[in-house]
Amino acid sequence: MAWDYERLQVHFNERDLKGILAIPLSSRTPPDELTRAFSKNGMYNVKTAYMLGKGCNLDDFHRAWVDIWKANVIPKARNFLWRLCTNTIPVRWLLKHRHLMEIDLCPWCECEAETWQHAFFECERIKNLWVKLGSAEMRKDVGSLSPCDLIESWKDVEKEVMIRARVLRWVEESTNLSKASNRAAAVSLCSSPKRWTPPPIGTIKINADASVMSDGWVGLGVVARNDKGAVLFAASRRIRAWWSIEIAEAKAVVWAISFGSKFGYSNAVIESDCQAIITRLTKEAMYSTDLDLVLGDAMAQSTPYGSIQRSHVRREGNTVAHNLANFIPFDFEQIWENFVPPNVAPYVLMNAIGI
Template identity: 35%
Template sequence: MGFDGRWVNLVMHCVSSVKYSFIINGRRKELHGAKASRSGPAISRLLFANDSLLFARATRHECKVIVDLLNKYEVASGQKINYEKSVVSFSRGFGELFLEKYLECAKALVKEGLIWWIGNGTNVNIWLNSWVADEEGRFITSTAVEGLNHVSEFVNFSKMEWDEALISSIFNERDKKPLSMRASRDELTWLFLMMASPKVRHFFWRAYTSTLPTKKVLQSRHLIEFAECPWCGLEEELTAHALFGCVRVCELWVESGCSAAIQQRRESMCDTLVRWGQIRAKVKQRAAFLAWVICTKRNNKVFASTCTPNEILLARVHRLVEDFGLYSKKIYAVAPRRPKASSSKWVAPPAGKVKLNSDASLSDEGWDGLGVVARDHNGTVRRIRAWCPLEIAEGKALLLAVKLAQQYGYEDVILESDSLVLINRFSKALVFYFDCVLDDLLSLSSLFKSFLWSHVKRDDNYVAHHLAKLMSFAPEQVWVNHCPTVISPYVLSDTLSL
């Protein structure tokens, strides 16, 4: 076109060394988009025949811009956005920050749900850590004693038993717990469990992290102007108010029998969920489904202006609990074997095997008696202080039987007890955080060449039963190839029944 070369170079230099922004229809560019490369253009949208992709920064402002655009599209086109088929995705960097943020929020709940399983007690503070658990809580209730800090200071490591004299002088009856005999390392165990479907557990996670879209949450994000409860209109709709506090839902908690699960005054959601760990499992399960149903009812009220009677809601909770039980049984349960009938009389073991019968007794003086008999070779009786329920004492009798079988070199063992609860749990390996005795029992049973266990009726466990009641002055007695005079009639009776 005849321009001087210097002029052309000057113009091209200006074009290639600056950046320009354009105002389109009176608006600046508000979505920054994404780049495929550093020098490439920023793409804010990709439009296909059936799909549209929008790219933006993860900021409140740009998210609001997208929402405004979608709303205007609906008004202009008469079409409705299907949010159930829409997806929000984040870049890897933002996802890591998001996860880190909510893990930090969840730290308190995780911490509140942990309890120490005592192995050797060296890592557990007696007074500050949670290592006992019952309806009274997870911490020691006895008065703290200066100079005693770790649980290991109460342990006699040569026998892996508690220092009975020291414990008696310091702990109350509630704080005396069984101890693992293996001196394994202390472990943290999760205490809080919820028997509910994944969507209900996810719902509670959102409730705990305050991400349920209640009106107060939406107002704090500048998405709505008013935050009054859609039911009562008396208070702002916080998560606690929507699920527990509104007069419209309070009667549901009472009518469902879940009043114990209602959030207490000045109690955080974290405190509520931790407290739920102390109520009965069935009530906790029903309360979990009820809270989810209440939230669903609230959404129907807000978005569809519908109201469901309490009778229907309670029936829905009952059905959800029942359906979850059937689902869990179908998916997780092992096909049950037909239970073997308990023996009506004592049966001798096959050739080459040893049968151990064990039992426990509690005396009024506060002693546990543990009785074990191995036919036809020996019997033993031992007494210890009864710091535990009868079920734990029965477990200790089983453990004593296995230890003695190992001590005398038996390889093929049959273990019998009249405690059906323990035999069932032992058969299914159902060991919980407080079952140190059963955990030791499972561990030791793997050392034998063969190991079988079965339930026997009390009338056919008389030898072990009366051995357990035999209170001698010695802390432990063993009879080899004979037995105490008072036990002889029961041994003879079993022999004659063969």
């Protein structure tokens, strides 16, 4: 089920068109209900009320705040990063600026003003600490970035290095606890396989993925294989939509489940590289958001199966579905039985031989 794009173009301007196409449609046609915008569960919470009351744009809400409060470190480290981003660390430059002291020189080198950049990244004594920690790359571009932008730039840094650099300098008494947290995080990250693995005998595995493009197109890709790695069916579809990546990934999972049922399979493993979707489906936790509308479709489509499991795999193990999602079909939808398009076939072979 999809919006009539041509009709919408006739009656709505571009802004409204995007807003409508961002709304996913459900094959179950559930009754309408009022929900809270900007909330993950569609219900009232203080955070969104505060942001709306302050007149803030949640679309401009800096990603760094999410990274800080979700960081797998002790509370002291999160609080420190929050104070850094809100410019409330009492460095000498700030104290002088607020007329609380007369001298703003760094107490270690006495060469430059003690700004947050100098105190934590640029002082010669501190530079050596970053090098000893093996985290010198985290201070790159510190002179041109705000604290929030700097923290956001750390997203590509190896997680273990990032966590160690955050906490070791400021909470030495909690080092052992921090290392234990890092080891736990490493274990949880490794729990999902990096490679595609065949399903049990008598069961098929259906991999699903989505691709969100900047021009208002969403691509969906689905591939089903048996316990020997042979392709049973594959499909690619392009839809006019302005969905979030999570909704697009959920739509791909719904499509995968419906295809397995249409082809008459009763035992299946549905696999995706979107951890959030797999977790929600496994817990069967339902709320009142657009995403939950799609997840409800996934659960409803699962009823014909005798046995259905959900599995998460890293992106490296979902390459076939990923390439199908980026494939441009001859029409809006294209289906293959017992084979895949030639440009996708090498990825099937690599999965089969474990590369």
